[in-house]
Amino acid sequence: MTDLALAIDLGGTKVESALVAADGTLVDGSRHRRPTGSASSAEQLAAAVTECVTATLAARAPGDTLLGAGIGSAGPIAGTSGNVSPLNLPAWRDYPLGGLVEQLVPGIPVTLRMDGICITLAEVWKGAAQGETNVMGMIVSTGVGGGLMLGGRIIAGPTGNAGHIGHVAVSGFDDECACGARGCLEGIASGPRSVRWATEQGWVGSTGEELSASARAGDTIALAAIERSATAVGRAIASASALVDLDIVAIGGGFSHVSEQYVPLVGRAVAEHSDFGFVTKTRVVASSLSGEGPLVGAAALVHLSELVP
């Protein structure tokens, strides 16, 4: 007899789903994942979501109530329509992901928002930003995403795409980004771009895990690649704080774990950025959410619906 949310997190490398109770805990055995990836066809992506959600729904116990489904999607998205165009999943452009999920849970309300909004809700609800009101939740992974709470209100924007910190420019860089612009944070600091930069400097390897291992072994190129990414993230946070005056930024995502020094390096870049106290005062902390954070955030679209714009 538990009130549950079906939580779904769609990202560039995987889709995950789980059942999440009103206290933010995941139902044992309900968490599933399937790969996505930029090479997948539209049909393969839809099959991945369907299989993942179907496996999750099978974990329901008799008497459980499904209050709603919450979906956090990589951006861009199309307002509150449920349609998505994730930059790193080119097969889906204006794809009705919300509609697909509605078919899997007939009669149950489905809410889809940017993954960055979900992670921000999760940080405020259960993570490192509890009690805070001027917050950016961030993920540094295959992509770089985020979401904003300003003055205690989640900011979605008129098209639902507020929080795209990965496409805020970083001074001193001019790298091409997959979005078509140049110098975007994501095109500099993401895991894959950091790995690519390291290989261009002569490092041998192909994954963030290998980069992490090399850094632990003291490889100077790996350490430089990590510092380069963290510094770029810090500079983008400084721009964001200049624009919206943030108190705290909570950073999670796979690449943020590449080194124990990663988040402190981001914080140093913010603290040393300029003479403006309202910029340098922005605290940078590691997400205190586990790898469950994106699912907890998607569930917050259901369980904390009063905060969802």
Added chain:
Amino acid sequence: MTDLALAIDLGGTKVESALVAADGTLVDGSRHRRPTGSASSAEQLAAAVTECVTATLAARAPGDTLLGAGIGSAGPIAGTSGNVSPLNLPAWRDYPLGGLVEQLVPGIPVTLRMDGICITLAEVWKGAAQGETNVMGMIVSTGVGGGLMLGGRIIAGPTGNAGHIGHVAVSGFDDECACGARGCLEGIASGPRSVRWATEQGWVGSTGEELSASARAGDTIALAAIERSATAVGRAIASASALVDLDIVAIGGGFSHVSEQYVPLVGRAVAEHSDFGFVTKTRVVASSLSGEGPLVGAAALVHLSELVP
């Protein structure tokens, strides 16, 4: 028998004040200005404000009611305390400008906010953003400033400094900024920096007015300086829209009039920025406020107090 606001606009080159009626019109003969400037001492700045406000107050007619004083100040500011530290007026650091004005109008409530917030209020109230709810008002002048309305609410930030678009970074640039950072929009695109860049390319002149005249005469360096500034402004707007999903940006300020092509060039830079429709959809328009805009905005702190956070 008119309800008036005392409106004060403090900028890097001048302070202005006027009496403003509840319909946003300035009282005839009440508008005064005094120079400020980065070389002024703290005492000279205080004298400029005092003289200016005193001259404005002398224009009151018998029976006029002074509802309050509204001050728009160049940033940074210190929350809602009335204290200011304008980057381009180094003699004032945490200076109690609000307190100074309180002494000039004893018993009258005084509200001080960033000038960018004021200009945004003015654009929504009387200018190019009437009826809009996701707005950035911008000034391109000695400095580059702005303010935000998101989801129909003015965003001030916990320290009052939200809207510092002039200190959002621009990719591809690494110029030193007076704030201590590198690649800030203001350090690239302001009037003085554009003039400086032109002289470094061999143009002869020293003011924005001269740059404007040279551009009208077809001088290629002057034209390039103007396009460089406008493109940088467009890129910063694109970053801002990636982060907060803006519908419209209204641009005013002296340097935005340097060429009839200036605002269209900014708009082109935004429209061509990336493949993200939620970024390129951002409309860039010229402020429809006259040079009275900053004063109308300062008056909005009094007459539209319900919108002021």
